[in-house]
Amino acid sequence: MAKSPTHNKKLKDWVQKCARLCQPDDIVWIDGSASQKEQLEKEALESGELIQLNQERLPGCFLHRTAIDDVARTEHLTFICTRKKKDAGPNNNWMSPAAAYRKARAIFKGAMRGRTMYVIPFSMGPIGSEFSKIGVELTDSRYVVLNMLIMTRAGEAVLRQLDKGGDFTHCLHSKAELDIKKRLILHFPENNTIWSVGSGYGGNVLLGKKCLSLRIASFIAKKEKWFAEHMLVMGIESPNGHIEYIAGAFPSACGKTNLAMLLPPEGLKRKGYRIWTVGDDIAWMRVDSDGQLWAVNPETGFFGVAPGTNSHTNPTMVETVKKNTIFTNVVLKTDGTVWWEGSDGEVPREGIDWQGRPWKPGQLNSEGKAIAGAHPNSRFTTPISNCPSVSYRIDQPHGVPISAIIFGARRQHLAPLVYEAFNWQHGVFVGATMASERTAAQVGKLGEVRRDPMAMLPFCGYNMADYFRHWFAMGTRMAKVPKIFHVNWFRTDAEGKFLWPGYCDNLRVLEWILDRCNSKVYAVKTPIGYVPHPADIDKKGLEMSEGALEKLCEVNNQDWIEELKGVKKFFQQFKKDLPKELWEEYEALASRLK
Numbered sequence: 162m163a164k165s166p167t168h169n170k171k172l173k174d175w176v177q178k179c180a181r182l183c184q185p186d187d188i189v190w191i192d193g194s195a196s197q198k199e200q201l202e203k204e205a206l207e208s209g210e211l212i213q214l215n216q217e218r219l220p221g222c223f224l225h226r227t228a229i230d231d232v233a234r235t236e237h238l239t240f241i242c243t244r245k246k247k248d249a250g251p252n253n254n255w256m257s258p259a260a261a262y263r264k265a266r267a268i269f270k271g272a273m274r275g276r277t278m279y280v281i282p283f284s285m286g287p288i289g290s291e292f293s294k295i296g297v298e299l300t301d302s303r304y305v306v307l308n309m310l311i312m313t314r315a316g317e318a319v320l321r322q323l324d325k326g327g328d329f330t331h332c333l334h335s336k337a338e339l340d341i342k343k344r345l346i347l348h349f350p351e352n353n354t355i356w357s358v359g360s361g362y363g364g365n366v367l368l369g370k371k372c373l374s375l376r377i378a379s380f381i382a383k384k385e386k387w388f389a390e391h392m393l394v395m396g397i398e399s400p401n402g403h404i405e406y407i408a409g410a411f412p413s414a415c416g417k418t419n420l421a422m423l424l425p426p427e428g429l430k431r432k433g434y435r436i437w438t439v440g441d442d443i444a445w446m447r448v449d450s451d452g453q454l455w456a457v458n459p460e461t462g463f464f465g466v467a468p469g470t471n472s473h474t475n476p477t478m479v480e481t482v483k484k485n486t487i488f489t490n491v492v493l494k495t496d497g498t499v500w501w502e503g504s505d506g507e508v509p510r511e512g513i514d515w516q517g518r519p520w521k522p523g524q525l526n527s528e529g530k531a532i533a534g535a536h537p538n539s540r541f542t543t544p545i546s547n548c549p550s551v552s553y554r555i556d557q558p559h560g561v562p563i564s565a566i567i568f569g570a571r572r573q574h575l576a577p578l579v580y581e582a583f584n585w586q587h588g589v590f591v592g593a594t595m596a597s598e599r600t601a602a603q604v605g606k607l608g609e610v611r612r613d614p615m616a617m618l619p620f621c622g623y624n625m626a627d628y629f630r631h632w633f634a635m636g637t638r639m640a641k642v643p644k645i646f647h648v649n650w651f652r653t654d655a656e657g658k659f660l661w662p663g664y665c666d667n668l669r670v671l672e673w674i675l676d677r678c679n680s681k682v683y684a685v686k687t688p689i690g691y692v693p694h695p696a697d698i699d700k701k702g703l704e705m706s707e708g709a710l711e712k713l714c715e716v717n718n719q720d721w722i723e724e725l726k727g728v729k730k731f732f733q734q735f736k737k738d739l740p741k742e743l744w745e746e747y748e749a750l751a752s753r754l755k
């Protein structure tokens with residue numbers, strides 16, 4: 162076995178202990194060097210884990226295919242393992258640590274025989290920053306190593322940091338047999354440990370991402386008095402060069418990645434706006450010595466959804482994925498490039514689908530439905546440094562100051578295009594009652610409302626009642642709290658057509674939000690919050706039907722009274738643990754609606 166290049170005894174002992182359990186043939190420490198990465202790519206090509214793409218057209222790009230039942234996060238196999246069940250809360254699957262370790266140990270036992278165990282030291286956030294957290298992932302997957310090298314700061318420099326001592330998140334992963342019946346994604350927040358076994362899908366196995374930076378980090382953040390949130394962070398530069406930053410939480414399929422890197426629409430270009438992307442998925446935010454909220458993106462890459470990404474929805478991402486990108490479960494074209502439903506260009510006449518089968522558009526399955534070439538959750542993993550709009554501040558330990566927090570959801574009828582909360586307490590209520598309607602992309606009844614507070618339902622590593630309490634407490638720790646807004650790009654007319662064009666035109670709404678932060682415009686007070694005077698949204702270059710903006714800003718009291726019934730049901734599941742402030746806000750809204 163290879164010598165361990167660490168002086169951190171805790172790390173050395175833990176690696177040995179895991180090796181005794183998983184019994185790999187070899188141990189390789191990831192140093193972050195280009196030569197080691199090349200060697201791993203070469204081996205992955207030989208083993209078939211990666212397929213090389215057309216290197217002229219897509220330099221440094223590869224394709225990977227997962228097992229067919231391993232294509233998304235498996236929330237029903239994801240557990241928070243705290244000593245007391247109550248600490249996981251009604252929003253999480255719970256298992257006792259003893260039972261979880263026992264079950265998983267049986268699957269990990271000997272799982273790496275005939276394989277190499279890679280040791281990946283990684284830092285979430287700039288290495289050495291007092292706000293960053295270190296993790297070490299042990300894995301038998303080269304795909305995981307190569308993805309972690311894109312998504313995190315990994316290698317030698319992190320090991321040297323660990324030589325100084327200090328704790329790290331113990332992340333153990335094995336593909337094992339890639340058997341869904343032997344798959345478990347386990348979080349042990351009380352001992353800073355993650356065990357993931359039986360999967361090769363990014364969200365389950367790139368342990369720095371959802372597992373560490375959200376579930377484990379949210380638990381730590383509560384203790385240490387900061388925020389770990391499922392949020393994009395973006396800067397909006399105005400013509401005088403001043404950049405203001407906002408953070409936004411949206412459930413999946415609501416366009417977080419597209420918003421984080423939008424290009425100003427034609428009509429607004431005249432104002433000279435420019436967007437700077439800090440992050441598209443995770444924000445770690447803390448109160449700095451100036452009493453304001455500051456955010457960093459702990460990641461260094463995007464793990465984005467491919468279908469629907471094109472030059473209209475996200476021209477910046479189209480540029481970003483042209484090099485050094487790993488595509489997962491997309492169509493392989495005959496020219497060695499890739500394609501997915503809703504991508505640019507013509508639909509290829511033939512290709513190899515995400516399952517590795519010959520594919521032609523229009524092919525029908527046994528039920529007469531068209532067979533998609535790319536999986537609906539096919540992905541690309543790509544470095545943030547490729548992104549033309551990357552913020553020059555991504556590596557700064559302090560991050561960026563946040564002027565506004567935006568909560569967003571997909572509602573056909575209820576929520577106006579944008580509204581502003583009355584104050585921090587009301588804003589927390591707005592976030593806690595966030596909900597989206599199911600789309601055809603999700604299993605379940607179309608149009609059914611799913612509550613997803615702060616877009617954190619699958620990612621909060623502890624009882625959400627305590628999480629809400631933490632949000633209220635954070636408000637008292639800031640000298641100046643960011644304003645809180647709610648947006649909805651998805652309101653429809655009587656025929657079910659979207660009233661708002663979305664995508665780059667969303668900047669028009671962000672402009673109003675910043676104008677409100679800077680007290681530049683008045684707003685209309687309604688029972689749910691402040692909505693814009695339609696004249697204050699810049700419509701230059703926008704083709705909209707007469708009265709559409711008025712309709713987008715409408716608040717229908719009766720609909721909100723109905724909505725409160727669902728809110729009440731949701732709150733009641735937390736019983737006495739729910740912070741009283743949320744019931745106060747509930748009652749206040751109910752009486753304003755009367």
Ligand code: OXD
Nearest residue numbers: 234364412413442464
């Ligand atoms: C993601 C998710 O992959 O939220 O970012 O599922």
Ligand code: MN
Nearest residue numbers: 391413442443
């Ligand atoms: Mn996400």
